[in-house]
Amino acid sequence: MQYIENRREITGSEARILVPLSLDLISKTVLAVVDTAAPWCIFEPEVGSHLRQLVSPVEEQVVLSTRLGTLKGSLYRVPLRLPAAAGDSLDVEATAFLSPDWRGPNFIGYQGLLQRIRFAVDPETNLFYFGRD
């Protein structure tokens, strides 16, 4: 899939790679930062409040240390889709951290999603490759 390279203007942060992430539960697509240093997927509270209504928590009292401070939240098992404009899209059961106190953008984390797929990045063409097999 084509990703968008951020230069602060899109997320207000230094994050570089933003990919579309389709949230099956609400039938809409949002942008999320690809971050191998983030353990879980993280969603902005407004997005998370919709997801929270539709899935059950894995664990309700979870602490996450971030560059914006330590947050308390809950872990959920959330169905997500990496939408492909060429080739096959991929449905992934992800682990998402939802906290009402999160003030950053949406994230795709390593343990929560990236570890479950194969992926590669071509910075020359801004392409994010992904698959399962």
Added chain:
Amino acid sequence: MSAMAARRLDPEPETRTPESFLEEIRDIINSGTLRGAREVAERGLALYPDHPELKRLHHALRPYEVRSRPDLRGFYLDPRPNYEWLKKNADRYRGKWVGLDAGELVLAADTFDEVLEALRDRSSRSTLIHHLL
């Protein structure tokens, strides 16, 4: 033999309580991984097969599914028109949630819910919601 393998072969001390298993699972999760958490629930259930929270966690931590979707080939459109809009207009809409469809602004609003509503009848194949932080 690794320490983990050796530990698995040892019988659980009879003094272990369900809460000690739950605490071990929470410690694993709070360390930023799920690895090993389900096995701890399994060991707990071997001693306390009817414990509701151990049963719930064992189910919640079941293996994650990843599925390729060849049936969706051609469904999602090239996202670049939406990316171009974001690059050109991000500064004008700083702080807003924006709903885009094929490179056109549908709505810029203060809340995610307003944008979600504005895109309700539009297909997810070409729409994107983003918060310009």
